[in-house]
Amino acid sequence: GEDVEQSLFLSVREGDSSVINCTYTDSSSTYLYWYKQEPGAGLQLLTYIFSNMDMKQDQRLTVLLNKKDKHLSLRIADTQTGDSAIYFCAESIQGTGRRALTFGSGTRLQVQP
Amino acid sequence: DVKVTQSSRYLVKRTGEKVFLECVQDMDHENMFWYRQDPGLGLRLIYFSYDVKMKEKGDIPEGYSVSREKKERFSLILESASTNQTSMYLCASRASGAMANEKLFFGSGTQLSVL
Numbered sequence: 001g002e003d004v005e006q007s008l009f010l011s012v013r014e015g016d017s018s019v020i021n022c023t024y025t026d027s028s029s030t031y032l033y034w035y036k037q038e039p040g041a042g043l044q045l046l047t048y049i050f051s052n053m054d055m056k057q058d059q060r061l062t063v064l065l066n067k068k069d070k071h072l073s074l075r076i077a078d079t080q081t082g083d084s085a086i087y088f089c090a091e092s093i094q095g096t097g098r099r100a101l102t103f104g105s106g107t108r109l110q111v112q113p
Numbered sequence: 114d115v116k117v118t119q120s121s122r123y124l125v126k127r128t129g130e131k132v133f134l135e136c137v138q139d140m141d142h143e144n145m146f147w148y149r150q151d152p153g154l155g156l157r158l159i160y161f162s163y164d165v166k167m168k169e170k171g172d173i174p175e176g177y178s179v180s181r182e183k184k185e186r187f188s189l190i191l192e193s194a195s196t197n198q199t200s201m202y203l204c205a206s207r208a209s210g211a212m213a214n215e216k217l218f219f220g221s222g223t224q225l226s227v228l
Contacts (some may be wrong), residue, residue: 004155006155008153033216040222041221041222042203042205042219042221043205043217044219045216045217045218048216088155088156100144100148100158100161100171100205100217101217102158103148103155104155105155106155
């Protein structure tokens with residue numbers, strides 16, 4: 001079945017690195033995504049990784065995928081107050097045709113000045 | 114940039130009312146989706162549509178229906194609103210095609226309160 005889990009809250013100090021973790025259960029996931037939701041807004045795609053990759057880096061963002069453990073993480077280097085938001089991981093499942101993504105419950109990142 | 118517009122940012126309705134939530138996208142996307150977002154539960158899929166007049170149930174369709182008469186517009190209907198439908202409702206769209214295009218584009222959400 002499809003199940004994506006995240007911790008609900010993370011607090012870091014400005015300038016530190018943040019690591020947001022996610023676990024998923026479906027081994028046939030094809031793509032895994034990180035979305036960001038700022039207060040009062042919809043979700044915006046931050047980055048995504050194909051399931052045959054281990055790592056993807058995009059400026060301050062590093063995505064690590066451990067397919068054996070079904071574990072995905074998002075590292076934000078030099079975290080800024082503007083990074084305060086809710087971060088959702090999501091998976092797409094091969095063979096679900098037109099189905100949309102399955103989302104985790106979201107991790108609220110609070111950045112302390 | 115893709116724009117997904119939800120007609121209302123905040124909505125307050127009474128129990129038993131019929132409620133329409135409207136969503137419009139401007140990128141000719143085939144696929145449109147309605148999610149609800151609740152604290153600690155993340156996003157749950159209510160309904161989606163992959164073409165005009167086509168719809169499929171998501172994970173929590175009970176108490177909802179949808180309408181897709183035109184490609185750009187996808188409406189969510191609460192036939193008889195109940196207090197447990199108080200939530201943030203998010204509309205999303207995406208193009209059809211290869212798996213790499215499964216990126217969803219979201220509207221800014223409608224916070225519905227049912228009293």
